[in-house]
Amino acid sequence: MTRKPNPIRRRLLGTLAAAPFVLPSTGLAQPARPATRAIPSSGEAIPLVGLGSWITFNVGNDSAARDASAEVMRNFFLHGGRLIDSSPMYGSSQEVIGHGLKKLGRPAYLFSADKVWISDGDEGPTQIEQSRRLWGVPRFDLLQVHNLLAWEEHLPALFDMKAAGRLRHVGITTSHGRRHGELEKIMASQPLDFVQITYNLHDREAERRLFPLARERGIAVIVNRPFRQGELLDRLARHRLPAWAAEIDCTSWAQFALKFIISHPAVTCAIPATTRVDHVIENMNSAAGRLPDQAMRARMIAYVERL
Amino acid sequence: MSEWWSYSLRDLLLFSPQTYYRQFELHNTEWWPLPLLTLGLGVALLFLLQRGGVRTRRPALMALVFCWVWVAWAFHWQRYAAINPAGGYFALAFAIEALLLLWLIAPGPQPEFVPKLHRRAGMGLFLYALLLHPLIGLAQGRSLAQAEVFGMAPDPTALATLGALLFVRARAFWLLAPISLLWCLISGATLWAMKAPDFFVMPLIALLAIVIATASTTTVQSCIDLHR
Numbered sequence A: 001m002t003r004k005p006n007p008i009r010r011r012l013l014g015t016l017a018a019a020p021f022v023l024p025s026t027g028l029a030q031p032a033r034p035a036t037r038a039i040p041s042s043g044e045a046i047p048l049v050g051l052g053s054w055i056t057f058n059v060g061n062d063s064a065a066r067d068a069s070a071e072v073m074r075n076f077f078l079h080g081g082r083l084i085d086s087s088p089m090y091g092s093s094q095e096v097i098g099h100g101l102k103k104l105g106r107p108a109y110l111f112s113a114d115k116v117w118i119s120d121g122d123e124g125p126t127q128i129e130q131s132r133r134l135w136g137v138p139r140f141d142l143l144q145v146h147n148l149l150a151w152e153e154h155l156p157a158l159f160d161m162k163a164a165g166r167l168r169h170v171g172i173t174t175s176h177g178r179r180h181g182e183l184e185k186i187m188a189s190q191p192l193d194f195v196q197i198t199y200n201l202h203d204r205e206a207e208r209r210l211f212p213l214a215r216e217r218g219i220a221v222i223v224n225r226p227f228r229q230g231e232l233l234d235r236l237a238r239h240r241l242p243a244w245a246a247e248i249d250c251t252s253w254a255q256f257a258l259k260f261i262i263s264h265p266a267v268t269c270a271i272p273a274t275t276r277v278d279h280v281i282e283n284m285n286s287a288a289g290r291l292p293d294q295a296m297r298a299r300m301i302a303y304v305e306r307l
Numbered sequence B: 001m002s003e004w005w006s007y008s009l010r011d012l013l014l015f016s017p018q019t020y021y022r023q024f025e026l027h028n029t030e031w032w033p034l035p036l037l038t039l040g041l042g043v044a045l046l047f048l049l050q051r052g053g054v055r056t057r058r059p060a061l062m063a064l065v066f067c068w069v070w071v072a073w074a075f076h077w078q079r080y081a082a083i084n085p086a087g088g089y090f091a092l093a094f095a096i097e098a099l100l101l102l103w104l105i106a107p108g109p110q111p112e113f114v115p116k117l118h119r120r121a122g123m124g125l126f127l128y129a130l131l132l133h134p135l136i137g138l139a140q141g142r143s144l145a146q147a148e149v150f151g152m153a154p155d156p157t158a159l160a161t162l163g164a165l166l167f168v169r170a171r172a173f174w175l176l177a178p179i180s181l182l183w184c185l186i187s188g189a190t191l192w193a194m195k196a197p198d199f200f201v202m203p204l205i206a207l208l209a210i211v212i213a214t215a216s217t218t219t220v221q222s223c224i225d226l227h228r
């Protein structure tokens, strides 16, 4: 039987060979690869953990902080990360990602996810083009309508871009549990590849209707605010991690929180943001070990709710 | 943004406290030793103001105008706008304040009488902005390199201006102070969103300045009425 060559795998291996930054020749063991899940519409598999950029990468013109962000990205890629999420709403974050990608030699397996965030639909293409230049990518892998803003105008334009081969996937985002009713209608009526919503140990509203609908309609789900912008971890840090967390290879609350999210079968990728190299490694590693099953997920919720 | 009411101020904060305070460090380092010079300028300004004559006041107020223009361009426009999209609007507001302050310098009838209360309060506020406010970060474990200095950073510049306005011309206060007062609120809100313990300082001082200015306006009015 001849195996069809997997273009992503080829791209991945090719870039790994070509980009010494990704795997430094230190003789260290290769980090464990994160588990992946397929995007239903394209079949492409992406790692269960990605990287957000809200606040953490908005460092302005600070060259030391830009280099620190590039270091976070380097470790993200080194540990098998692919999807980076940003938005024109995030101050200098897109520019900082562009700086990192330039410095690191833009890995071909990068999965660039950005957004369009402007109330006038006619200005969408200009904003997208500006974002693309800031990232320094030939085209985006995913463009999402940010917070449903002017979605009636932006979505047709994004579908056109996709049809013309200038974009690979189309999506829409919301967060904090806002406007789920409207999102549900859009998911039911539009040929979306992705939705991005908030889901974590505390905010589980998406489980009720959005996740089943995403599975039914074949829509990939990106989960934002996995740590409620750090507030969830601050709260959990006051308590000891239960000993049974070791059964799912958890060594920290961050991994506990992430494993809970990515073990939901409707979730394609969670996108925690961080300024720290140790944190990005910890987050990536949460997609590498065992994941909780249904019973364990129930136990996790019950435990956290008791704290 | 729809459902805007469901957003709290903290949801809208675009940067971390580290990034915010780092802006002052980068600004001070880039322009060093200008922070020392603007501090010196502040001391000279205070000296000239308290000497009282119209002629000595003009160069002092001119220096204040320069500080507002400088903060508008070098801080808000060149630096802060990179992490806060509202930076451009702040730059514009600071430039407008500089123009308004020019009005104080323009030849015309000068106030004959500024009550002692405002002179003292104005002087105290100016001294606080110049000497104490830059040290507020030290108490929270930040380095002196991140000090917010008069003439370089918006907060002490706005506070010192409120002091100068109380000191110089109580009745012009209501025309010239709104931008400084508004800035005190914006700065306080930013610090609150960042959970900074000193978030209340700027709004509180703004409130005090308003109370004193209100007292001063009534006193001035009653003095004028008395002399009629």
Ligand SMILES: NC(=O)c1ccc[n+]([C@@H]2O[C@H](COP(=O)([O-])OP(=O)(O)OC[C@H]3O[C@@H](n4cnc5c(N)ncnc54)[C@H](OP(=O)(O)O)[C@@H]3O)[C@@H](O)[C@H]2O)c1
Pocket: A051, A052, A053, A054, A055, A056, A085, A086, A146, A147, A173, A174, A175, A196, A223, A224, A225, A226, A227, A228, A229, A230, A233, A254, A255, A271, A272, A273, A274, A275, A276, A278, A279, A280, A282, A283
């Ligand atoms: N409407 C939308 O489209 C929308 C809305 C919200 C968010 N998003 C996207 O989702 C991403 C994630 O959400 P978020 O940034 O709001 O919050 P988040 O990822 O839930 O939390 C980020 C915070 O968690 C901390 N953190 C990360 N990894 C950690 C670890 N291993 N241990 C301890 N602390 C850790 C980070 O601090 P350190 O820097 O110290 O690690 C950071 O302060 C955003 O960056 C953005 O890309 C999209």
